Amino acid sequence: MGLLLSVAMCEALVMADDILGDVRDLRDDVYRRPLATAMTRLGVGPGWRCVDVGAGLGDVAIALGEIVGREGRIYAVDIDPAARDLVAAAAAAHAQVLALTQAVEDLTLPEAVDLAFCRFLLLHVHEPLAGLTAMAAAVRPGGWVVAQEPITSAGRIDGVAMSMPDARHPDIGALLPGLVVSAGLELVDAWAEAPAGCGPGPVASYLEELTEVDPADASIVLPPLVTVLARRPD
Numbered sequence: 443m444g445l446l447l448s449v450a451m452c453e454a455l456v457m458a459d460d461i462l463g464d465v466r467d468l469r470d471d472v473y474r475r476p477l478a479t480a481m482t483r484l485g486v487g488p489g490w491r492c493v494d495v496g497a498g499l500g501d502v503a504i505a506l507g508e509i510v511g512r513e514g515r516i517y518a519v520d521i522d523p524a525a526r527d528l529v530a531a532a533a534a535a536h537a538q539v540l541a542l543t544q545a546v547e548d549l550t551l552p553e554a555v556d557l558a559f560c561r562f563l564l565l566h567v568h569e570p571l572a573g574l575t576a577m578a579a580a581v582r583p584g585g586w587v588v589a590q591e592p593i594t595s596a597g598r599i600d601g602v603a604m605s606m607p608d609a610r611h612p613d614i615g616a617l618l619p620g621l622v623v624s625a626g627l628e629l630v631d632a633w634a635e636a637p638a639g640c641g642p643g644p645v646a647s648y649l650e651e652l653t654e655v656d657p658a659d660a661s662i663v664l665p666p667l668v669t670v671l672a673r674r675p676d
């Protein structure tokens with residue numbers, strides 16, 4: 443196909459670039475590329491109503507808030523009330539971002555949303571399928587669930603497998619496609635993507651933040667993040 447790009451492909455690339463621009467501000471976020479790919483595939487744009495579950499510091503919720511604009515709405519949900527306060531402070535300039543304290547298993551929103559999103563959440567919850575089922579129930583018929591979860595043991599530092607003993611389900615990403623089907627969703631697409639690098643840079647900094655050990659010039663493959671795009675049947 444070489445340099446021959448169709449008009450539709452060019453438009454998709456321009457849109458991906460726009461969304462990447464909005465997610466580019468994510469603080470040290472080495473996993474932002476699969477996020478931008480997912481949002482582009484869905485066509486997330488002005489007016490969308492979304493929930494980011496397990497929002498943490500709210501970086502993704504705020505980036506989504508930029509994309510959906512003032513006519514849209516982003517619910518940033520986390521089980522930790524301290525996260526709600528941090529997100530509320532960070533989102534002070536974004537009236538469309540609302541921070542709520544809830545467990546994913548009990549997710550209850552004031553309205554059905556177009557997209558329920560989570561990243562690095564299900565590896566920490568007791569019952570990942572219950573969490574995904576609650577996310578599926580939160581979207582309107584025909585709406586989307588996007589989940590991004592790691593396969594921790596597939597990450598490598600100088601060829602040695604990584605581990606995350608604190609997580610309940612460190613390899614939940616490997617089960618994600620089947621879990622969304624079990625949650626009653628239609629699986630539309632799924633893929634895995636892993637940032638990699640050697641020497642100083644965002645990948646090494648991310649790993650150092652995670653492990654509190656400077657990886658120096660080790661070859662690093664961070665845990666692949668499995669992304670699933672799934673749709674609630676009409």
Ligand SMILES: C[S@@+](CC[C@H](N)C(=O)[O-])C[C@H]1O[C@@H](n2cnc3c(N)ncnc32)[C@H](O)[C@@H]1O
Nearest residue numbers: 496497498520521522544545546561562566567
């Ligand atoms: C690793 S952080 C992920 C933050 C963010 N999603 C990201 O990708 O940067 C996981 C977050 O999930 C939250 N969390 C853990 N269990 C939860 C549950 N059952 N329901 C909702 N949030 C939960 C934690 O409080 C934490 O803020």
